[in-house]
Each structure stands twice: as structure tokens, then as C-alpha cells.
Amino acid sequence: MQDDEKPELRRLPLFREMTTPTFDSLMQIACSQSFPQQVELIRQGEYADFLHIVIEGSVELHASWNGRDTVMGVIHPVSTFILAACVCDAPYLMSARTLECAKIVMIPVADVRVALRRDPDFAMAAMRELANGYRGFVRQTRNLKLRNSIERLAAYILYRSRHAGDSDSIVLPVEKRHLASYLGMTPENLSRSIKSLQADCLTVQGMRFTITDRTRLMEIASPDSLMDEPVESPAKSAFSRLAG
Amino acid sequence: MQDDEKPELRRLPLFREMTTPTFDSLMQIACSQSFPQQVELIRQGEYADFLHIVIEGSVELHASWNGRDTVMGVIHPVSTFILAACVCDAPYLMSARTLECAKIVMIPVADVRVALRRDPDFAMAAMRELANGYRGFVRQTRNLKLRNSIERLAAYILYRSRHAGDSDSIVLPVEKRHLASYLGMTPENLSRSIKSLQADCLTVQGMRFTITDRTRLMEIASPDSLMDEPVESPAKSAFSRLAG
DNA sequence: CGATGAATTGAGTCACATCAACTCTAGTGG
């Protein structure tokens, strides 16, 4: 665990309000590790051993069942994941793999739990983190059940635009087939959906999308504060913020 | 707030571990109220004013957007809901309405927050509650994205069966059109899906379903501990446990 | 440059939605 990484972690909502002794004790035990791309960090069904924090690179959460697989979300720096499994001492409901090379800080769950019990402010922060994660998945469920695939794509593009400071030009943070899976469609269908938006309100060059008619795009997506993830700090997550 | 309701509340995971003074102070402020059926208890977009606890009857959580509406879950006694909105001090992401006559205990959010700050054990319990709620929605997202509609129905029937102590005979706790919406399909399609299961492994008389070939039903649903809600205490919730 | 995997495109199919008609059931009032 390098000293220069600590201030960054300290700034995380989860660690911001905890006492310095608790933070320091966690940092003493924490270790950071670099992983190459496409490495399975955690496997669904296994028990939580470490709380993970992404420092660099990005990590994809996905779930599989009966030979099918779907992307549940992507974690970008600096964010924690699988907090819920740590708190519940229960098996992971999702797998996680690195998309690019990633530096991950890991804190043993036992120590996290001790810190939670000792430091009420940390417990409060964890509570808020989980509440936000909960709300994130409520949003995702709304999105899946209420919007069709083109509407979801349009909403995603607007989300990325807000993320880039309301710029009309965005660059996809992940491959299209991953985005397709996240949005609950096949790569072929995403391709067709993009094409149909190109006729309307979008120009596309590879991973770069440029919004040419924002009004039209908003007509399609009907952005809604109860469904679309708010953008807290600029340029952080690819899909959505997921706490647990 | 009647005295005979308190022990029941005290037994809830959320209130079980808190100190007696904290519990008593909350109970002093709490008020219970009876509502007729089909009453809108909370509306999505409004800010949390009270933490709600269902004592009797059942409450449906639903979300609407652009004229479409979908059932997100149903709360049965004795459970809390909208904890997440209380914790975050943010607008509700879902609406709630009574399905039948219902008795609801309401605690002002301000008092809940004071109690959270004062009583670390309560904060820990709230954290666990939210973590469980988070995991519930992860499960729901998995279910929606990985299973098709017949598989979801089959899994739901098996879930209800487990809930009834692994009985082969279950009775739907809600109307079919609500179930259809919860499962992410139209009433017509639910009807057809039920029919196709009747050919295989089910007999149906109104709201009563009897499993005639459990092996076949399990083949269809492929029950999975990472997707299907565990049944904690017998006969409690209709769809799934939702914390926030 | 080939080679590999991603992205796109088109054709055919399937799952699911829509619309409309009909049945069934429960509740109401004569």
C-alpha cells in the first residue's frame, strides 16, 4: 500500500468521515495490487474476502446463469465495490473482471467489519453508500422495465454527455458489445439502434458519438431524474455508480 | 401507536439490536394509521417524510414514467420500506399504494436520522437492511436480464412454494395482472405462460396453483441461489424482500 | 501485411406486445 494512494482513498465518500485512527488502521492492512486486463477478480457465488477499491483502470461487474451472461455495471476509479457482500457476509451475486489493466486496493472484510463496529461515522458512511447503491439498482430496474432498447440507448448517451460536462461529443468508455449487454440487448441490436439514431440526431465515428439534435434525443429518452443516474463528480463512472 | 404493536416491531431485524431507550423514543413519536385499499401512500419524486412499516395488509411499490407503469415489488407484514430514501434524504424512486386495507406505522425521518446517529447498533442494522435490499435488486436485475418470461414465472412459482414450506399448492398473494407487471410481462402473456406450464407441470384453479411435476418446473426455472430470493422466515413477503 | 476479433448488415425467426372479442367471477340492486 503506497502512501500516495491514501489521500485519494481518504476523499472517497465511504472513507471521508471516518476517524483518522480507523482510517490509518485500515490502510495499514490494505494492500494494493495491479492486475492485467481480462482478469477475473471475484467470482459470483464465492464468499467475500476483501473489500475492493478501484484506483486505476476499470472493472466490469457481470452475472451469469445457465450459459447466459450479462453486464451489470462498470466501476471506474475511484470507487469501491462489493460492499454489500462484505456487510452481509454472503456470497457475491456478481462476478468482477478487469476491463483494462487495473490497480485495486483490497481490505480484508474482517477488518472492515471491525472498523464498522468501532467507528459509527464509518458505519453511517457505509449505510449511505449502500443506500445509494440500492437506489442505483432501483433506477436500473426502472430503466429496464419502462424503457425499450432505443430509449435506453438514448438515455445512456445523454448520461454520458452530462458526464462529459454536457458536451455534445462523447467517447464510449467500453466496447460496444459490453455496452449492449449492459443495456440489455444484443450487439447486433445495439448496432441497429445506433443506426436509427444516426438518421435522427447523432453522428458516429467508431467510439465517438456526436449529438447533432439534442432536442430530438431528449424526446426519445425522456430523461427523468428518478430513472437516470445523477452525475455527482465529473468523469467518474462508465455506466452507473454501484456501491455494493 | 398501540402498545401491543411494539413487540412485533421490536422483533424486526431493523429494530432488534438497537438499544431500548432508542427504540422507546422512536415508538413515542411513531404513529400507526389504517388505510383503505388502493390508497397512494407515497408518490415517486416526493421527499421522504416518514419511514414506513407495514403491520397489516400489503403495499405495492411501483414506478411510472411516460404513461407506463410497472410493479417493482410488494411489501408484506412486518417489513419496512423506503429506508433508502430516508437515509439519503432524497426523493422516492418508487410510489407505494395499499393493495388491501393496511395498517402502517410511520416514524418521521428526522427522528430516524437522530436515532441512527445516536445508536451505532441501529446504524449497523440499517446498513444490513440496505445491503439486503441492494442484493434484492441485484437479484431482480439478474432475473429480468437472464431469464425469459416463462422462466421467470416458473421461478416465481417455486419461490412461492418454498415460502409455503415447500408445499405443492400455493395461492397467489396478488392479482394476476399485478404479478404480470412485477414479472415484466403483460397480463395476456402471463395468462399464456401459465397455460403453457399447465400442459407440463401445473394445475390451476383461479389463484390456486398446484405443482404436479416439480422436476419439470425446476428444469424450466433452473433455480439459483444467486438469483432467487432466499426465504428467511416462513410466509412473509409476496414478491421479494425490499429494504429501502 | 495477414490475422484476429469487433462491428455491421441482412434474412429469417421467435418472443412478446397489442388489439379486440369473449368468458368468468364477484358484487349490486331490484
Place this chain on the structure above:
DNA sequence: CCACTAGAGTTGATGTGACTCAATTCATCG
């Protein structure tokens, strides 16, 4: 006790969004 009614549930016909499969193009990299 029996029409009558209203709403849930079912059924069938039809339409459409989305998936599958196969072929092709495109991008990236050794």
C-alpha cells in the same frame, strides 16, 4: 333469487421489437 354490471382473466389474430445465424466489413496489432 336472479338479472345486471364491472372488472379480471382468457383467447385468438395480428403486429413488432428483438434475437439468431451467417456473411461481410472494419479496426487493431503483432
